[in-house]
Every structure is written in structure tokens, then in C-alpha cells.
Amino acid sequence: MSTARLSVIIAAKNEAHQISDCIRSVSFADEVIVLDSSSVDGTERVAREAGAQVHVTDWPGYGPQQLRGIRLATGDWVLSLDADERVSPALKDEILQAIREPRAEGYRLPRHSSFCGQFIDHSGWRPDYTLRLVRRDLAGFTDHFLHAHMTVDGRKADLRQPIIHYSYRDLDDVLDKLNRYSRGAAIDLQRKGRRSSLSRALASGFFAFVRTYVLRQGFRDGRMGFVLALYNAQTTYYKYLRLWMMDRETAKAPVNPR
Structure with missing residues (x-):
């Protein structure tokens, strides 16, 4: 064989x-x-x-x-x-x-x-x-x-x-990925027909922190676990904030007359 x-x-x-x-x-x-x-x-x-x-x-x-x-x-x-x-x-x-x-x-x-x-x-x-x-x-x-x-x-x-x-090498890498990942996630959500709002962005960011740090026991990872929970909260907040603002831009786009 x-x-x-x-x-x-x-x-x-x-x-x-x-x-x-x-x-x-x-x-x-x-x-x-x-x-x-x-x-x-x-x-x-x-x-x-x-x-x-x-x-x-x-x-x-x-x-x-x-x-x-x-x-x-x-x-x-x-x-x-x-x-x-x-x-x-x-x-x-x-x-x-x-x-x-x-x-x-x-x-x-x-x-x-x-x-x-x-x-x-x-x-x-x-x-x-x-x-x-x-x-x-x-x-x-x-x-x-x-x-x-x-x-x-x-x-x-x-x-x-x-x-x-070996992900997220340093703080510069974290901030770069925060921007790229929140943008990419917002694009995927928009393609699925999902909508957002400012209150949705705020609530989702807060829950992402609680989920990471408390429910998934990020506190057991020490100080870096806290930093990671904040990162997840920010990425989630900006994901839904971007989606909301993308929807606003789409709504403002002029309609071409036939």
C-alpha cells in the first residue's frame, strides 16, 4: 500500500x-x-x-x-x-x-x-x-x-x-488587526443583509468584554486576559459601528434616474 x-x-x-x-x-x-x-x-x-x-x-x-x-x-x-x-x-x-x-x-x-x-x-x-x-x-x-x-x-x-x-505579535499588530478585522466582519454582515445601530454597537461591545473576561474566564489569563477582553470589545463595537455607518452611507447614496 x-x-x-x-x-x-x-x-x-x-x-x-x-x-x-x-x-x-x-x-x-x-x-x-x-x-x-x-x-x-x-x-x-x-x-x-x-x-x-x-x-x-x-x-x-x-x-x-x-x-x-x-x-x-x-x-x-x-x-x-x-x-x-x-x-x-x-x-x-x-x-x-x-x-x-x-x-x-x-x-x-x-x-x-x-x-x-x-x-x-x-x-x-x-x-x-x-x-x-x-x-x-x-x-x-x-x-x-x-x-x-x-x-x-x-x-x-x-x-x-x-x-x-504566533498571533498578535505586539500592540501595533493588535491595532492593525482591530481595524482590518472589524472592517472585514462588517462587510460580511452587510452581505448577509444584517443591520446595526449605535445602541447595537455599544451593547455588543460591552457583551463581548463580559463574554471574554467573565463567561470564558479570561481573568484566568491574568493582565493580558483583561487586555484581550478589551480588544474583543473594541473589535465588536467597531464592527457594528462600521455596519451602521455603511448602512447610513448606502441610504444617502443618490438614486440614478432612469
Whole structure:
């Protein structure tokens, strides 16, 4: 019986500072494909030097970019990663076992994520299961503007070992993502026909803090748990505030006479 082949897909833009560590953590794969969205910081060179196949492309959105990677892959299985994620030796062994003796067509992997240098164990951030390992012929991706995710036409099972996720490196990264994520989430809500208001934005932001810090026990993550709860509150507030203001702009738009 032949051994199943594994392809790893990484979508990246201006990730020269961390792409090599990501690629090296999956050096056990049969191929690593990096889709570089015309980076200007040397990501393409660094990724090639680390042993990846690199395809320089435009940016059609996260989901469509990942679908490009799936089509380029030649393995029986595809593992989707971001440049700020790492596969530990323990997860490597579990992945190889899962594709060698499959019990499902797709596997959800937990993530252990850091926030400004501290790994978060509560606050709703752990175990944070996400579908990442799928049989290539059954793999797909959603078209969400923000946080598009992998899909599988078949059964799903869970692995135990986590992806190590170096998210939110510092305060600048937090503030940048607050802006990008709140905007992307508002666009997705508007596409679904959702509406908002100023009171909805305020109430949602407040509840996001309570949910993170109290209900999901963010207080157990110490001071950084409090900071994370504030971040979640702000992101949620601005998401619904943006949606409200987008609706206002749409309502003010002039109607072209026929």
C-alpha cells in the first residue's frame, strides 16, 4: 500500500520575518506551496530558500487564494497554514498517522495562540478547533471576506495536538488587526443583509468584554486576559459601528434616474 502524500498550502504577503519558520516546521511534507501576493519585503526569496514552491499572484481574497493552492497541490491530502503558525513535532506525528490510517476525510486541528507574547489558555481562545487537514479531492473554501475557512465534502474528526499560532505579535499588530478585522466582519454582515445601530454597537461591545473576561474566564489569563477582553470589545463595537455607518452611507447614496 502506497504512502499518502501531503501538500501544505501557505498564503502570504510581506511575511519575510516569519515565513521560513513556518515552512521549516512542515519540512516533512511532500511539498510546500506558498502563494505570495506580490510581497515587497523579500518573502518570495526567503520562502524559496526555505524549500517551498512559490507562486507570485495577485490577491483575490483569502478563500480564492487558498483554492488556487488546492488546485496547484499534487498530494492526496492538503494542510492549510498561515505564516504565523507552526507545526510541532508532536502534531507532525499525529498528522502523518491521520493520513496514513484515515478515519475521516477532513481533520479539525486545535490552535494554541499567543497575544502580545503570552500564550492564552482561556478567554475563548482554546482549544479553537479549525478544519485544516483535508483530502485534496474533497477540499474547498468559503468566500467570506474575513476568516474564510476550509470545507470538506465528507466526514470530519479532531486531532489532539495544537497548531502553534504566533498571533498578535505586539500592540501595533493588535491595532492593525482591530481595524482590518472589524472592517472585514462588517462587510460580511452587510452581505448577509444584517443591520446595526449605535445602541447595537455599544451593547455588543460591552457583551463581548463580559463574554471574554467573565463567561470564558479570561481573568484566568491574568493582565493580558483583561487586555484581550478589551480588544474583543473594541473589535465588536467597531464592527457594528462600521455596519451602521455603511448602512447610513448606502441610504444617502443618490438614486440614478432612469
